[in-house]
Amino acid sequence: MTTDSSLAIGISDVEAAAARIKGHAVHTPLLNNARLDERLGAKVFLKAENLQHIGAFKFRGAYNTLAALDPDVRARGVVAWSSGNHAQAVAYAAALFGTKAVIVMPADAPQAKIENTKRLGAEVRLYDRWTESREGIGLAIAEERGCVVVPPYDHPHVIAGQGTTGLEMIEQAAELSTTFDDVLVPASGGGLVAGVSTAFAGKSPGTKVWGVEPQDFNDTGRSFESGRLETVDPDARSICDALLTQTPGKLTFPINRRNLAGMLAVTDDEALTAVAFTFNALKLVVEPGGSVGLAALLAGKLDVAGKTVGVVLSGGNIDAPMLARALDQNR
Template identity: 50%
Template sequence: MYVTSTVLEPPLRIPTFADVEAARTRIEGIAHRTPVLTSRTADGRTGASLFFKAENLQRVGAFKFRGAYNAIAALAPDVRKNGVVAFSSGNHAQAIAYAASLQQVPATIVMPNDAPTPKVNATIGYGAEVVFYDRYSEDREAIGRRLASESGATLVPPYDHPDVIAGQGTATLELIEEIGEIDILVTPLGGGGLLAGSALAARALASGVRIIGVEPEAGNDGQQSLRKGEIVSIPVPKSIADGALTPSIGHRNFSILKAMVDDIATASDAELVETMRFFAERMKIIVEPTGCLAAAAVLHGTIDCAGKRVGILLSGGNVDLKTFNALLAG
C-alpha cells in the first residue's frame, strides 16, 4: 500500500492515493462529510467559480479530525492500548484527543503555552492530558518523542505521518466527487499534511488541475522550499495564523509536494482578517485565520483564478470569540 522513498534516509513510507481511499473507508460515518459552499459575491469579485470545502464545520472544527482518526484507527489493537502522544498548537491536539476518546485510546498532547484557550480547553475536555512547552525556546518533537518513549505510546505527529496525510486527503476526495473537475485547487499550508493529502487526491481525480498551497506571509518556508527544491527551515514565524506556524515542512509531505504541487503563495495577516470578515458578513460562517489562508490568496488576487473552477479548502473554524471580535474590530 505504501511506496518507499529512495531519497531520504532512513526510508520513509510515502502514502499514495490508495491510502486516501483506505482512509475514507476508515472514517466513513465518523467524520462529517462537510458541505461545499458557494458565494455569488466571491465569484463576482474574482471572476471565477469558487467552491469552498467547509472543514470549519468538521468534527472538532477542523480537517485535522480526518487524519487523526485515520492514524489511530490504523494502529494494531495491541499498539493502540498503549496510547498515543501528539504535539500541536491546537487543531491536531483537539483532533487526536477526540479521535482517541472515540476509540478508547489514552492520549497525551504537547501544546505551546500560548495556544488559543478554546483549543486547550477543548483538548482537555475530550479527555487528553496536556503538557505545555514554549514554542520559541523548546523542541515540541523532542518532548513528544520523550513522552512516547517513556510510556510506550505511539507518536502521531500533526503532518509528517503517512496515515495523517492520507486522512487529510479525504477532504479533497469528497470535494471533487461532489463538484466534478476543477481547474485549480487551493489549500492552506503549515506543515504540509493537508496540501500533500489534497495533492494525492487531486492528481488522481482531476486531470490537469493546478495545485497551490498558501502559507502566512511571515512564514514562507514552504514557498522557499518548493522553489529551492529542498526543505528550508526558518525561525518560528509570528502570525495570527496560529495553525500554520511551523519552521519547516515535513519530509514525507515535501516528497509529495515536490512531485505534485505547482506553486505556493502567501497571505498577509491583514488579508486574513479581511477574509474572516467576508465569511462572517457575507457567508455567515466563522473561519479561523489559518483556515482563511487559501481563500485570502484567491479573494485578494494573489492567485489569478479568472474564468476557472476553483476548489478552496477552509481548514478550520477554531478561534476564540474575543480574538475574533478584536481582529474584526481592529
C-alpha cells in the same frame, strides 16, 4: 501531477483512508456564494472543514491513523504535539477508541483550543514554543509511557486521512457536473495539501493545486525555490497559529514538490480580511490559518477569472477577541 513509489502515499492510500473514516468523519459541505463569485469573476466552491469534528480537517488524519493501529498497540495510548487542531483531533479520536491521549501544546495557543483538548479527555502538557522542542517532549513521554506517537503531519496515515478532503471535493464537484481548474489549500507542515494534492493527482490530474502559507512562515515556498528544506526565521510571528511550523515535513515535501502548481503567501491582515468575509458574507466562522486560501483569492494572488476554483477552509477554532479584531479591521 503524478505520484510514484518514491512518495509516502498514493491515491490508493487516500481511498483506504476514506473507507476507514466513513461514518466517523463529517462529510463536510462544498459551498458556493454568489457574492464571492461576483467579486472574483469565478465560480468558487469552499470546502467547509471548519464544520468537521473539532472544527478542523485534522480529525480525518487522526482518526485514520488510530484506526490503522493494531488494537493492542492503540490500547497503550497515544501522544501528539500540536498548536491546537491536531491536539483536539487526536484527543477526540482517542476518546472514540477508548484510549488515553497526551498532547504537547504551546502555552500561547488559543485558550479555546487548550481547554477543548482537555474537555475531550486528553492530558495536556504545555511548553514554550520559542525555547522548548515539542518533538523532544513528546518523544520522551512516548518512551516513558509506551505510547504511540501520532505526528501532526509527517506520517503516511495522517497524510492519507487529510487527503480524503480532496477526494470528497472531487466527488462533490462531479455531482455538480463540474471539475476544478484550481484548488487552494492552507499549508503548514504540508500534510493537508500533500494529501489533497495526491487525491487530485490520482482523480483529477488536470486540476492545479496550490499551497498557501503565512507570509513570514513561507518555508515551503522558499524550499521549492532552493530545492532543500528551509526553516522559518526564529523571530517570525503570525496570527495564523495553525500554520506556524518551522520547516516542511520530510515526507510531505517530496509529495508537494511533485504535485503542486506552486505556493502562495498572505499577510496577517489579508487573513483577517478573509475571516471577516466568511463571517459577513457566508455566516461561517473560520480561523486565520484556515482562511489563507480564500485570503489569497481576495488579495488577487492568483488569477482565477472565468475559472472554477476550490478552496479548503481548513479550520474554525478562533478565539472571540481574534474574531472581533477581524471584524473591527474590516468594517
